[in-house]
Amino acid sequence: MRHLSRNVKLSSLGLTLDLSNFNLKDIITKSKFTIYNQEISPYIVKSIAEENIRKQLANDGNVYSELSWFSERQKYGYLLMRNCFSTTALPPTPCNDEAPDTSLWIEPASTLMALLGVTGHTVSSYLNEMQGRLAHMVMPAKNNEKSWVRSTKSLSPHTEVVNGHWSEMLPDDTQNQIIAPEVFALACLRNPIQAATTIWSLDDILNNLSYSTIEQLMRPEYIANSQSSFDVDSKIENVSVIGDINGRLVIRYSNSKLVGINDAANEALEKLRKHLSDPQYINKVVLQPGDILIINNRIALHGRDNLSGSANYDGNDRWLIRMYGFSHSSWKKLKHLPEKQHVVLA
Ligand SMILES: O=C(O)CCC(=O)C(=O)O
Ligand SMILES: [Fe+2]
Numbered sequence: 650m651r652h653l654s655r656n657v658k659l660s661s662l663g664l665t666l667d668l669s670n671f672n673l674k675d676i677i678t679k680s681k682f683t684i685y686n687q688e689i690s691p692y693i694v695k696s697i698a699e700e701n702i703r704k705q706l707a708n709d710g711n712v713y714s715e716l717s718w719f720s721e722r723q724k725y726g727y728l729l730m731r732n733c734f735s736t737t738a739l740p741p742t743p744c745n746d747e748a749p750d751t752s753l754w755i756e757p758a759s760t761l762m763a764l765l766g767v768t769g770h771t772v773s774s775y776l777n778e779m780q781g782r783l784a785h786m787v788m789p790a791k792n793n794e795k796s797w798v799r800s801t802k803s804l805s806p807h808t809e810v811v812n813g814h815w816s817e818m819l820p821d822d823t824q825n826q827i828i829a830p831e832v833f834a835l836a837c838l839r840n841p842i843q844a845a846t847t848i849w850s851l852d853d854i855l856n857n858l859s860y861s862t863i864e865q866l867m868r869p870e871y872i873a874n875s876q877s878s879f880d881v882d883s884k885i886e887n888v889s890v891i892g893d894i895n896g897r898l899v900i901r902y903s904n905s906k907l908v909g910i911n912d913a914a915n916e917a918l919e920k921l922r923k924h925l926s927d928p929q930y931i932n933k934v935v936l937q938p939g940d941i942l943i944i945n946n947r948i949a950l951h952g953r954d955n956l957s958g959s960a961n962y963d964g965n966d967r968w969l970i971r972m973y974g975f976s977h978s979s980w981k982k983l984k985h986l987p988e989k990q991h992v993v994l995a
Contacts, residue, residue: 661850661852662725662726662727662848662850662852662932662949663725663726663727663728663729663848663932663934664715664725664727664728664729665729665730665731666712666715666716666728666729666730666731667730667731667732668712668730668731668732668733669731669732670709671702671705671706671708671709672705673702673705673733673734673760674734674735674756676698676701676702676704676705677698677701677734677756677759677760678735678756680697680698680701682694682697682698682755682759685697686751686752687751687755687758687759687762687783687784688748688751688782688783688784689989691762691772691783691991692771692990692991694755694758694759694762695759695762695763695765695766695771695772696766697759698759698760698762698763699762699763699766699767701763702760702763702764702767703767706767715728716728716764716767716768717767717768717769718769719768719769719943720768720769720770720831720832720976721769723897723945723947723948725945726848726850726851726852726944726945726948726949727848727934727942727943727944727945727949728768728942728943729934729940729941729942730764730940730941730942730943731937731939731940732939732940733757733760733764733836733939733940733941734756734757734760734836734939734941735756735939736838736839736938736939738753739753739754739838739839739938740753740754741963741964741965742788742838742839742964742965742966742967742968743786743788743790743968744788744789744790744791744962744964744966745790745791745792746779746786746790746792746796746800747786748782748784748786754784754838754970757836757838757941757970758784758836758970758972760836760941761784761834761836761941761970761972762972764834764941764943765832765834765943765972765974768832768943768974769976769977770831770832770974770975770976771974771975771977771980772972772973772974772975772991773830773973773975773980773983773985773991773992773993774972774973774991774992774993775810775827775879775992775993775995776986776992776993776994776995777879777880777881777883777995778878778879778880779878779880780880781986781989781992783972783991783992784970784971784972785878785970785971785972786968786969786970786971787800787835787968787969787970787971788800788966788967788968788969789801789956789957789959789960789962789966789967791960791962797960799877799878800956801955801956801957801960802955802956802957803952803953803954803955803956804847804951804952804953805904805905805925805952806847806849806902806903806904806925806950806951806952807876807902807903807904807906807950807951807952808829808900808901808902808903808946808947808950808951809829809830809833809876809946809973810827810829810830810875810876810946810973811829811873811874811875811876811901811902811903811906811907812827812829812873812874812875812876812883812884812885812906813827813828813829813830813885813901813995814826814827814828814829814885814888815828815829815892815894815899815901815947816828816829816831816975816976816978816979816982817894817895817978818892818894819982821982823982823983823984825984825994825995826885826995827883827885827995828975828979828982828983828993828995829901829946830946830973830974830975830979831945831946831947831974831975831976831979832943832944832945832946832973832974833943833944833946833971833972833973833974834941834942834943834944834971834972834973834974835936835941835942835944835969835970835971836940836941836969836970837936837937837938837939837940837941837942837968837969838938838968838969838970839938839965839966839967839968840935840936840937840938840967840968840969841965841966841967842956842959842967843935844935844953844954844955844956844959844967845933845934845935845953845954846933846934846935846936846942846951846952846953847931847932847933847934847951847952847953847954848931848932848933848934848944848949848950848951848952849925849930849931849932849949849950849951849952850930850932850948850949851891851898851899851900851947851948851949851950852948853924853930854900854921854924854925855898857924857930858920858921858924859920862917862920862921863891865913865914865916865917866889866890866891866917866918866921867889867890867891867892867893868889868914869887869888869889870887870889870909870910870911870913870914871887871888871889871890871907871908871909871910871914871918872884872885872886872887872888872907872908872909872910873885873888873901873903873906873907874906874907874908875906876903876906883995886910887910888901890902890907890917890918890921898948899947899948900947900948900950902921902950904922925950936969943974983995
């Protein structure tokens with residue numbers, strides 16, 4: 650990888666880029682788009698920020714090429730970009746599942762949407778998850794016992810929206826069936842306790858499970874229930890854990906939401922679970938303020954360290970913003986709310 654600049658680090662699973670040389674911070678602050686609200690008109694905010702960021706990134710052909718081919722090549726399980734936005738004037742970390750005044754976090758949110766755009770994705774949210782909000786606040790919440798547990802527990806390996814279909818498996822008219830996002834992205838605003846985001850690779854899974862186990866996981870003998878952040882339950886049945894999409898293998902997974910319909914199906918899941926609990930296959934990324942992490946939701950699983958001992962609700966707790974990204978062909982299949990193009994009817 651000698652052709653990549655010195656701010657590029659590679660692991661077998663992910664690519665890390667330091668974007669501090671690109672003046673991305675300046676571009677966002679100087680542009681006039683703060684009159685737009687990223688929750689109401691995200692696509693306007695995204696296109697202004699994306700155009701600015703593309704111009705800057707074009708100064709380094711290697712970095713630009715890695716980012717713009719990220720979706721097409723499916724080479725990396727994750728892309729970690731350091732120093733993407735400034736963190737000097739952030740509002741306090743919210744503590745009640747409520748986003749602060751949008752203008753206060755437009756910089757990280759617009760950078761997140763723009764980098765998703767540069768890597769070949771468009772953001773969207775689900776009407777039935779957190780009332781359709783585009784940006785999910787990931788921080789310890791104390792609304793009630795349920796949200797406290799959900800927001801501070803350690804997260805075992807999962808893919809986002811495990812009860813969603815891989816879009817290529819659906820006809821153009823999806824009949825409102827749920828499509829899972831190809832990627833999801835996290836922007837880190839604070840992480841004082843240095844809690845890690847954990848990542849597992851599909852390659853490791855394929856290299857370690859027996860052929861017969863993989864074969865079983867590819868049979869449509871599983872049921873996937875919706876993740877707990879959804880406001881309504883909806884499950885998909887007769888789906889596989891591992892799929893083959895045009896010759897590329899992909900995975901959906903959740904420890905708690907995915908079950909087999911027979912013993913053989915559940916035994917294979919158990920073997921997968923055992924592999925995932927082996928520490929040597931757990932990769933850790935500790936996000937720093939200003940970082941943006943894009944995880945390929947088809948070839949990587951993710952989770953998180955426990956946060957329950959560290960929540961103080963004093964405005965300084967760990968805080969991430971999360972958004973989902975869809976490839977352009979998936980985005981076209983999504984059924985959007987007429988009055989809010991970025992909200993998917995599902
Ligand atoms: O908090 C993290 O590092 C990851 C959280 C996560 O899995 C999620 O928001 O879906
Ligand atoms: Fe997650």
